[in-house]
Amino acid sequence: MRRSIDGAIFLAGLTAILYTWSTAAYNGYLDVAKLDADMMERSFHQVIYGGLLVSFGxxxxxxxxxxxxLYVYSHALLPSYIDWIRGSVKIKRKVVKVRRFWAGKRNSPPIELRAKSIFSKAALLTLFGVAYIFSLVYFERNGSQKAKDDIETHIKHENKPVQMIKVELNQKIRILKLLKCGTRNCAGIEEGTNEIYYFPSFNSFSYKIENVMPVSN
Known part of the structure; x- marks a missing residue:
C-alpha cells in the first residue's frame, strides 16, 4: 500500500513539474510573439506533452x-585520494584533524541528531526549490528565444516551405507561417503584411512538403 502511495505522489509531482515547465516555455513564446493567452489556451494533454518535449533535451x-x-569521481578522483592517504601516516593524521574540525569529537545525543536531520532536509528542500525556480526561468527564456527566432526568420523572409500554410479566412486564401496551436485556435503570421491571424483549429489548411526521401524497398 505504501509503495502505491509513494508511486502516486511521485507521478503527481512529475506531472506538476512537466505542467509548469511546459507553461513557462509556452507563455514565454506567447509573450514575445504578442499572442493572446486566452485565445491560445491548451488542453491538459497538450501541456503535459509540451513539457516532455521541452525537458527531454x-x-x-x-x-x-x-x-x-560520477565515473570520473569513482574511477579517478576517489582512488587517487585513497592512494594519497594510504601513502603516508602524516597525511592520514592531517585528514583526521580536518574531519574532526568539521564534525567534532563529541557523540551527539538523539535530540541533536534529530535537529541536524531536520536542518539537512530543510537545506535539501531549499536547494531543490531554488533549482526549480531557475528551471522555470530557463524554460521561459527558451520559449522567448524560440519566438524571437520565428519572428526574425519571418521578417527576413527566410521561412521554410514546410512552415507555411494556406488558410481560408473570410473567403480569402491567406498564406501564413504557423506559430502555435491551442485547443480551439491556431495563430499564424502573414507574409508581407506581418499581420497575425487567429483561426479555429478545426479549420482545414494545406501546406507543401518538399525534399521527401523515397522509401527504398
Whole structure:
C-alpha cells in the first residue's frame, strides 16, 4: 500500500513539474510573439506533452553529465585520494584533524541528531526549490528565444516551405507561417503584411512538403 502511495505522489509531482515547465516555455513564446493567452489556451494533454518535449533535451544532457562526473569521481578522483592517504601516516593524521574540525569529537545525543536531520532536509528542500525556480526561468527564456527566432526568420523572409500554410479566412486564401496551436485556435503570421491571424483549429489548411526521401524497398 505504501509503495502505491509513494508511486502516486511521485507521478503527481512529475506531472506538476512537466505542467509548469511546459507553461513557462509556452507563455514565454506567447509573450514575445504578442499572442493572446486566452485565445491560445491548451488542453491538459497538450501541456503535459509540451513539457516532455521541452525537458527531454536538458534532462538527457544532465543525465549524461552526471554519469560522466560520477565515473570520473569513482574511477579517478576517489582512488587517487585513497592512494594519497594510504601513502603516508602524516597525511592520514592531517585528514583526521580536518574531519574532526568539521564534525567534532563529541557523540551527539538523539535530540541533536534529530535537529541536524531536520536542518539537512530543510537545506535539501531549499536547494531543490531554488533549482526549480531557475528551471522555470530557463524554460521561459527558451520559449522567448524560440519566438524571437520565428519572428526574425519571418521578417527576413527566410521561412521554410514546410512552415507555411494556406488558410481560408473570410473567403480569402491567406498564406501564413504557423506559430502555435491551442485547443480551439491556431495563430499564424502573414507574409508581407506581418499581420497575425487567429483561426479555429478545426479549420482545414494545406501546406507543401518538399525534399521527401523515397522509401527504398
Amino acid at each position: 536538458p534532462i538527457l544532457l544532465l543525465a549524461i553529465l552526471s554519469a560522466i562526473a
